[in-house]
Amino acid sequence: MSIRTKFTETFGIEHPIVQGGMQWVGRAELVAAVANSGALGFITALTQPTPADLANEIAKCRDLTDKPFGVNLTILPTINPPPYDEYRQVIVDSGIKIVETAGSNPAPHLPMFHDNGIKVLHKCTSVRHAVKAQSLGVDGISIDGFECAGHPGEDDIPGLVLIPAAADKIDIPLIASGGFADARGLVAALALGADGINMGSRFMCTVESAIHQKVKEAIVAGSELDTELIFRPLRNTARVASNTVSREVVETLNRGGQFEDVKDLVAGSRGVKVYETGDLDAGIWSVGASMGLINDIPTVGDLVARMVDEAEQLIGSRLSDMIADEEEENVA
Numbered sequence: 001m002s003i004r005t006k007f008t009e010t011f012g013i014e015h016p017i018v019q020g021g022m023q024w025v026g027r028a029e030l031v032a033a034v035a036n037s038g039a040l041g042f043i044t045a046l047t048q049p050t051p052a053d054l055a056n057e058i059a060k061c062r063d064l065t066d067k068p069f070g071v072n073l074t075i076l077p078t079i080n081p082p083p084y085d086e087y088r089q090v091i092v093d094s095g096i097k098i099v100e101t102a103g104s105n106p107a108p109h110l111p112m113f114h115d116n117g118i119k120v121l122h123k124c125t126s127v128r129h130a131v132k133a134q135s136l137g138v139d140g141i142s143i144d145g146f147e148c149a150g151h152p153g154e155d156d157i158p159g160l161v162l163i164p165a166a167a168d169k170i171d172i173p174l175i176a177s178g179g180f181a182d183a184r185g186l187v188a189a190l191a192l193g194a195d196g197i198n199m200g201s202r203f204m205c206t207v208e209s210a211i212h213q214k215v216k217e218a219i220v221a222g223s224e225l226d227t228e229l230i231f232r233p234l235r236n237t238a239r240v241a242s243n244t245v246s247r248e249v250v251e252t253l254n255r256g257g258q259f260e261d262v263k264d265l266v267a268g269s270r271g272v273k274v275y276e277t278g279d280l281d282a283g284i285w286s287v288g289a290s291m292g293l294i295n296d297i298p299t300v301g302d303l304v305a306r307m308v309d310e311a312e313q314l315i316g317s318r319l320s321d322m323i324a325d326e327e328e329e330n331v332a
């Protein structure tokens, strides 16, 4: 048995489960394991220092799987933007057929992707941006609720409202993201009108995720209360693990500090040290409220198989057993 949705059909993926782009985490080993499990993984382009490194990472992933996988291109406004066009060219030249765009309007990138037969799953955080992306011609929408790791936007709408509100307006495949970590979430997302789910934090805490074991153990030990929302006053909110660094950032900005005052604290070079050394207070690291639902460090294969099996049982037994037969009701 398997769960078939508009997403699995359109994107040619076995299970309605996605591993979205993750800076410093979305590397070949994890993405290949996700592909081999029958879900859709994305290599994070900007984790690779140069476009040539991205080409090598894609080749490495191909050596590890024959199944489809994609590349995430996160387009954020920065003072010194990375060479997006060159990364995009590598994606095309490498024969990738699915791209996850995120961060801002995907319009400048769509013609080249579509001309080369690449399907675009655009990730955004509001219904209005989802509607806009649909009108631009993207092939699927991934919508991140307030629970998510990374950037939830500034509207603060949790998935329970955001997903059905988006489903009312979106006809192309819709992926629910933020706060999903188990079969219950998957079934709930399908019930809310989505065609699948996207998970970051849950995939980060698996055997194949190439980050320090201490970070995975911290995720297992952590609860839904253990995240901070940094950069709120700057209207560039990000949900990250609560630690000495993120709490200092929150306090400094709440006191009226500016980006300059926290720039060194939030440097990517410090954040990557957390994953490399396991020093949880070395810098800022992303994780979502779904941390409260993550209680183990499984292989990706076991995680996806377990989620799909349990989701089928939930739909086939628990939920269908709740439907009372009229005759039975009368007898009772």
Ligand SMILES: Cc1cc2nc3c(=O)[nH]c(=O)nc-3n(C[C@H](O)[C@H](O)[C@H](O)COP(=O)(O)O)c2cc1C
Pocket: 019, 020, 021, 022, 023, 024, 025, 044, 072, 074, 101, 102, 103, 123, 144, 147, 148, 149, 150, 151, 177, 178, 179, 180, 198, 199, 200, 201, 202, 204, 285, 286, 287, 288, 289, 290
């Ligand atoms: C460590 C980490 C890094 C992330 N980096 C990115 C990124 O570079 N680009 C992006 O589009 N999303 C990024 N995300 C967001 C995820 O793709 C996904 O939308 C989010 O994790 C969903 O919420 P969840 O963690 O509750 O599953 C990141 C998430 C994590 C946990």
